[in-house]
Amino acid sequence: MGKNLTIDHKMYVLDTNVLLHEPLAFLSFQEHDVIIPMTVLEELDHIKDRKKDVSRDARVAIRALDDVLRDATPEQMLEGVNLPMVSNEESQQVGKLTIVNDHLYEETVSGLPGNENDHRIINCAVYLQKKYLQEKVVLVTKDINMRLKAKGAGLEYVEDYRTDQLIDDISLLSSGYKRLDGDFWQQVKECDSEQVGREIHHTIPRDLVQDVFINEYLLDEGGHFAARVESFDDQHIKLLDLGVERLMSRMAWGIKPKNVYQSMALQALLDPNIELVILTGPAGCGKTLLALACALELVIEQGMYDKVIVTRNTPEIAESIGYLPGTEEEKMAPWLAAITDSLEVLHKGDENPISSRNYIMEKANIQFKSINFMRGRSIQNAIVILDESQNLTASQLKTIITRCGEGTKLICSGNLAQIDSNYLTAVTSGLTYLVERFKNFEGSATVNLNGVVRSRLASFAEENL
Template identity: 50%
Template sequence: MTLHNIFYVLDTNVLIHDPTAVWNFDEHHVVIPMTVLEELDNLKSGRGAVAADCRHAIREIDRILGSAAPQTVEKGVPILRPSRKDPQGLLSVVMGETPVDKQILPPHLNDNKILNAVACLKHGHEKQRVVLVTKDINMRLKARACGIDAEDYHTDQLIDDIGDLNKGYLHFGNNFWQEVELVETRQTPNGETLHILPRSQRLQDVCPNQFVTDDSGFIARVVEVTDDHVTLRHLDRQKLMSLDVWGLAPRDLYQAMALDLLLDPDVHLVNLTGSAGSGKTILALAAAIELTLNAKSFRRIIVTRSTQGLDEDIGFLPGTEAEKMEPWLGAITDNLEALHWDDENCVGSIEYVLDRVPLQFKSLNYIRGRSFQHSLILIDESQNLTPHQIKTIVTRAGTGSKVVCLGNLAQIDTPYLTPVSSGLTYLTERFRLFPYGGTVQLQGVPRSALAAFAEENL
């Protein structure tokens, strides 16, 4: 192999997490063990999300390797990026089994075969750094025990501490206006009050559609951010707390802020995060029904959910797509029931909504390749999506559509994902400056005193 800065050996889970990962190592040398290609080949069949990502990764590798001869593939094929004139970095495949005298672990496991390949590569290039890149923390531990450098795949990780994630609001103690020296207040023709402030230190990191609150009861929403100024839209706290959305009223200010974003026709993407029971799903569902049935803003509601096992199991279940999805979408039907619990005829109310509202349950598999026009797309449990998967779904939104992502970053069920590498975190940070998007981190557990105590103590 030719001399390049660093050898990065990619594990299978990296290519499933991000099928385009081979393009993201700049001038360095990307190496793929033959075992990884074999694992991708074994996983590529089927209609699941993992199978689709495997096929995507294989296509990306083929784009680079093309018709290169076997000797060239082993030495390294230049990675030709369209945005750069000169080749940047190399991609190669480590062929065959590692010689017995170079093996550091018994080759009965695929992980061991990959580690053996990395050790052999390291032995042949002692003057260069060789790094195994894997999402599997146990694989990294095994690598370090064998004297191999190993690290996580960080290219799509935008923050290091989940505490730095945009919560969707900034709270100032005492009175917000006490430390404001310059402000220009305007009244718009439709009766809104706008405050235009210099982008001072205390408002340096604000982004569009964030809320600003203080202890005195002031609340506003950021409607415009420039290099020099921030424009706030003054909100009536009492009016905000008195919202009635399909019979649902906010229980706290955080829910009221969430409803303000959900009901705003100019906000096309809303991310709601928070602990179990904080009201994410019922708020989104109530707003969706209100906007579809009463306001006629959307033609249909599309509900999908990321759940481990869903992609693989749905094909084996009997019935229609909606019937197959029903076991995983109980949270939606439970919240629909909760919205009408106090009605004289709860069952009749639910049947009325389902009959009048085009509420469609879709598997993530069926969303790929589709384009949804004038639809409200509700993605539940989105913390279990990778950045690549969430991009695949959000880009399905067509003209006049709105996407609402719901998730609890403390309850991630997908292997190799953490709160900082979750697709929901990635989406929140990537769309931080998007003028038509907003996020709210809900607080507390209004579901019940029991749920609140369990969330805090179990």
């Protein structure tokens, strides 16, 4: 570590929460050096045996660190071990991974009392900053308060971990649809149309619409034109003509869309060719109700799927699920009240809504599952509703999506303004990752349900509180 390099070379000191958020984060710093303080290893050690979602991430991080450092001698560990190459470029300079014993440093280095883990990690970064004046020492942490403390303790460079971030601002996140200026057909000079069964397909020049992606919905200001992008190349875009009036007249399990956003969501949910539907939007915009109505329509009325599996992330579920009485379904009931509430709404006109709800739950084979028990399963011919998915990391979402076998449709819904996880923000949520990563996958569609339809009161609260 005694290299005398230019200021372009950086030393990144990683906090524990970075490795919990992304267990392989230490491989993302390219040619720069990565420092793991001993305190971080101790924290990972404590977390790995807890019955929490993050315990798995802690174990993955420990194993990954062991893979790099397994054959190193103590002298090499102190000097730094070369990180694995992340690209095939031969000219790329390789950074080093070093474990630093931060217990050896006096707390007077930073002035912070040494009995807290956060303080020891800050202490380590400040010590390195004073020792290696020619290098840029950066503390990387997802803890906002720790970033403030580090700056107050004299550390020049403190950053959030954003290597995995796909967008800089949540306002840049795709809504799944585009509003085009003016009347669409007035701008179209050339168009090839063909009818296949009851569907009409149009092929238009590519330059009419900027930056399209597969299954993006297009609406015009006139309020009559609506279409979905089926495919495109450098010259042309192929559209499926939907029509706003036809979209608004669709129904699922007695539910009619209340606005054009709900109608686009309904179209995607009822299309068997779309295996992943992502619904985002504020509380009360109808995400759960629409997902459930379409699930019942497809399972009971159309018989396209065998069952409905409902699952959601519950921050404290790993500890408290064991203490609740009953079966897994009964233990999950408090967290899935949103689903049972929606089922009652769908049958509120019946003589006995509670009996109807129970009958439908049996007929549609609705199963409530904890995310913790989704691992290792292979789900076939089912509709999976993943509620509150904004609280999941990208790796947790990957675990669930890779469970989906043949003939399975996955509906992910979430509100990026209501994240409960300590480690996630709107831009680093797995739901944001999902929307951006699946934009060009022909089997997925995303719709931002813009506008609260729950009540006048809920709508006012969403905008003004």
